[in-house]
Amino acid sequence: MSARRPYRSDASDARWALIEPVFAAWRASRTGPGTAARVHDLREIVNAILYVNRTGIPWEYLPHDFPPHKTVYDYYAKWEADGTTQQVHDLLRDKTRRAHGRRAEPTAAVIDAQSVKTSANVAEISEGIDAGKKIKGRKRHLITDTLGLVLAVVITAANVQDTTGGKLLLNDVAANHPSVSKVWADGGYQNSIFNHGALLGIDLEVVQRPRAKGLEPLPKRWVIERTFGWLMQHRRLARDYEALPQRSRAMIHWAMANEMSRELTGDPGLFPAALRKPPGPGTRQPSSISRADTVLSSSGATSGMTRSV
DNA sequence: GGAACCAACTGCCTTAAATA
DNA sequence: TATTTAAGGCAGTTGGTTCC
Numbered sequence: 001m002s003a004r005r006p007y008r009s010d011a012s013d014a015r016w017a018l019i020e021p022v023f024a025a026w027r028a029s030r031t032g033p034g035t036a037a038r039v040h041d042l043r044e045i046v047n048a049i050l051y052v053n054r055t056g057i058p059w060e061y062l063p064h065d066f067p068p069h070k071t072v073y074d075y076y077a078k079w080e081a082d083g084t085t086q087q088v089h090d091l092l093r094d095k096t097r098r099a100h101g102r103r104a105e106p107t108a109a110v111i112d113a114q115s116v117k118t119s120a121n122v123a124e125i126s127e128g129i130d131a132g133k134k135i136k137g138r139k140r141h142l143i144t145d146t147l148g149l150v151l152a153v154v155i156t157a158a159n160v161q162d163t164t165g166g167k168l169l170l171n172d173v174a175a176n177h178p179s180v181s182k183v184w185a186d187g188g189y190q191n192s193i194f195n196h197g198a199l200l201g202i203d204l205e206v207v208q209r210p211r212a213k214g215l216e217p218l219p220k221r222w223v224i225e226r227t228f229g230w231l232m233q234h235r236r237l238a239r240d241y242e243a244l245p246q247r248s249r250a251m252i253h254w255a256m257a258n259e260m261s262r263e264l265t266g267d268p269g270l271f272p273a274a275l276r277k278p279p280g281p282g283t284r285q286p287s288s289i290s291r292a293d294t295v296l297s298s299s300g301a302t303s304g305m306t307r308s309v
Numbered sequence: 310g311g312a313a314c315c316a317a318c319t320g321c322c323t324t325a326a327a328t329a
Numbered sequence: 330t331a332t333t334t335a336a337g338g339c340a341g342t343t344g345g346t347t348c349c
Contacts, residue, residue, distance in 0.1 A: 058317060067335090073319080241318075315346075320339105327334080 056235025080250035092260040106145035141165030155245035
């Protein structure tokens with residue numbers, strides 16, 4: 001650990017110990033003849049990425065006691081491109097599942113999408129307008145396990161239909177999580193995705209809204225709405241500032257890795273005490289999903305968070 | 310209303326230093 | 330000498346703001 005005063009976003013010793021082997025292996029794979037000595041500790045690079053991810057600051061505004069923002073961004077891009085970020089995320093997801101008495105590989109999942117506004121620096125070719133929400137930006141297509149942990153992410157322009165993004169997600173899940181045979185979705189998905197799922201051996205089921213009046217989480221699907229809530233608590237994800245969609249995806253992986261590592265080490269984070277417990281009165285939840293943005297069983301619910309239903 | 314300017318992010322290029 | 334890392338500079342893009 002560095003001599004600087006710690007930030008709230010820093011990885012504790014216990015959290016760093018969880019992911020350090022991945023970075024040690026990454027470093028080992030790049031040492032050899034002609035390798036120059038590294039100046040910066042990789043843990044400090046990780047801490048800087050977590051700081052940006054959690055606080056939402058521009059790279060250029062990174063505090064001076066971190067490595068230079070150019071260098072941090074260089075690692076951020078490098079780790080995204082070579083799959084290191086995903087490797088860290090997947091490792092922590094497996095550990096979190098096991099810690100909750102699950103097998104590493106899930107058998108059921110939940111699918112949904114969320115539209116977010118983009119920043120000025122995002123090229124028009126990678127953004128669009130969500131016709132339903134009248135939002136110019138990007139859409140995050142997510143598929144999670146039944147704990148709300150992310151299995152796959154696809155980033156598209158906001159004008160891409162949920163069904164189109166959903167098919168890409170199913171392809172990803174079929175390739176990387178072949179044990180998944182059941183996926184719950186909302187009524188917004190078109191028939192073609194159900195046929196696509198059937199071809200991949202995945203049974204898609206629409207979760208019906210209960211008849212009860214008032215605010216009530218939808219069965220099965222509240223877990224993915226809670227995941228969107230966790231993501232929105234990371235300020236870098238409250239709006240999409242990344243020029244490249246794959247960098248946007250990496251930010252989601254870092255946000256989830258941050259929370260999962262906290263969960264595994266008992267460091268207070270956004271995860272509720274009981275991951276499987278649906279949100280209800282008295283349940284501590286991120287503000288972003290405790291408002292009317294939550295999936296509602298009542299009709300006519302609006303969404304300031306522009307969740308896509 | 311339109312031009313000029315500014316802010317933010319990222320990619321690309323370059324240079325210097327370190328190492329086997 | 331070749332390779333890798335660190336880091337600086339600059340250009341491109343987009344949206345916002347200011348000024349005329």
